[in-house]
Amino acid sequence: MFGSSKPFLGLRGRKLNIAIAAVAGVDMLLFGFDQGVVGGVLTLDSFTSTFPEICTTTVCTAGMSDAAANRQSVLQGVSVSSYNLGCFVGALLTIFLGDRLGRKRCIFGGSLIMAVGAVLQCSAFALPQLIVGRVICGIGNGINTSTVPVWQAECSKSHRRGPTVMAELCIVVGGVALSYWLDYAFSFLEPSSAAWRVPIAFQLLFTLTVLATILFMPESPRWLVLQQQEDREAEALDVLCAIYDCERDDAFVNAELEAVRVVARASTQGTFQDLFTMGKTKNMQRTLLAYGIQVMQQITGINLITYYAATIYENEIGLSGNLSRILAACNGLEYFIAMFPAIFLVERIGRRPLLLVGSVGMALTMAVLAISTSIASNSVNGNTAAGIVAAVFLFVFNTFFALGWCGLPWLIPTELLPLEIRAKASALATSADWIFNFLVVMITPVAFHNIGWRTYIVFAVFNAAIIPVVYLFYPETMGRSLEEMDLIFAKSTGWLDTVRKAKTMPRHFGKNGEVLRDMLPEVREELEVGEEAPKLAAAEASHVEK
Secondary structure (H helix, E strand, O other): OOOOOOOHHHOOHHHHHHHHHHHHHHHHHHHHHHHHHOOOOOOOHHHHHHOHHHOOOHHHHOOOOHHHHHHHHHHHHHHHHHHHHHHHHHHHHHHHHHHHHOHHHHHHHHHHHHHHHHHHHHOOOOHHHHHHHHHHHHHHHHHHHHHHHHHHHHOOOHHHHHHHHHHHHHHHHHHHHHHHHHHHHHHHHOOOOHHHHHHHHOOHHHHHHHHHHHHHOOOOHHHHHHOOOHHHHHHHHHHHHHHHOOOOOOHHHHHHHHHHHHHHHOOOOOOHHHHHOOOOOOHHHHHHHHHHHHHHHHHOOHHHHHHHHHHHHHHHOOOOHHHHHHHHHHHHHHHHHHOHHHHHHOOOOOHHHHHHHHHHHHHHHHHHHHHHHHHHHHOOOOOHHHHHHHHHHHHHHHHHHHHHOOOHHHHHHHHHOOHHHHHHHHHHHHHHHHHHHHHHHHHHHHHHHHOOOHHHHHHHHHHHHHHHHHHHHOOOOOOOOHHHHHHHHHHOOOOOHHHHHHHHOOOOEOOOOOEOOOOHHHHHHHHOOOOOOOOHHHHOOOOOOO
8 A cells, every 4th residue: 555565664653653753843943943044144244245235233224314224124024024925825825735735745845845945045146036035935834834733733642742742843943043053153154155055055954854754754644534535544544553553453543543534524625615614613713713823923922032033132232243143042042941841731731821821921021121121222321231131031031932832823723623624724824823923023123113112012912912812712622632622612602612611521531542431422423423433432441552
């Protein structure tokens, strides 16, 4: 079936799960690296001399009229955020291509497109080529970021899905940190253009790794079942056997396949219009929740810091260029370290507490940043103490964001969305992330130029507004299988009832993946599917997960 007696490079069980996580991790490392790499080179002399029209340092803008300086900031915002606009386009393309191509081929295609964009960027000698390269690179990344979390979640065991996907997002932050330090290391090559060309070209290492490995990995068993073809279902069984390291006649794996099959029978591959219907599966509610959490991630203001940390330290706080780049690199490293607690807490205290704590912390941090930068900017010779406070609280903001909002907005949509629309709705949700990412990155230079420290007040208000939205509308998904979430939404009586239903509905799986209750009868009853199939409880009365 796979063209080899040993599919997936001969890997099974734990080793295969590690391999899947590693391939997804490299792709997410690339995602993070691309987020941060350009922000660290914006103030380099070799970069600004090549692209003087987007330089906003005080040296470049000295003697300019206010209108001319504003044009520089606008053009810088456009140039940097063009990548995010490309990501938005890539995410939209995935809505229509995701279910046709499958998870693996989407990731392969997205990585190939990113490689082309990287080559165009690192070889640019004019701003139009740089922008075109960023857009193309963004399209590939938009496809990948719409697909990798879905592929990862659909190939993961329910009790390990949270830590696994959160670990992948930790790698994203590691990519950001790596880009900052690479930018700083190569800044010593000034005035050679290698100071910025090599860091941008470095992403090719990651794209080529993904291209060389992804096609050897298993396809999502849920996508295979969704094709409703006999050979595809047989392939899905082989994938599950490999993931769980079981034989084809294993009762648990066959019951697991039947649970997925029953959900697939209740629907066919959803159309784009199906994203906005309700009915038993409440597609529209779940699509809007997935879309909304991606919007909220961006309006926290994280990419104000991720893209412009070095610029903020230099232009807004008044530090030297070298010290600004060091602090930006340290900021990225601290951001990466702050992600680790979330990996261990996500399956212990749940998604909702982490989101709420993160939102409260970010709202308060933005308020402190507004106060401290206001004092520093209004002082005649600057206020050293206020500048130090502002510099420190940029680190604090990253800590709260890493704890609650870095990984969960990518994990939760894959858990909330039903199978028949998961690829399309996940891509739509990802497009929200990228268009609002584009908005924030685009307006940040303009906002700092026109309203200065008040920019932080805007984001403080946004973060405060997120708190009641999460509390009222987002159900807890910790420890729930993807099929259990279908039951929770089917049983809920309204938007505000979903949170309560997630708290009160008995669990079907234990903390270690053991089956507590037979899920299939409830799935059939709630989703109106009546065919007979093996029961999970009978098949797995004393199953110990491998």
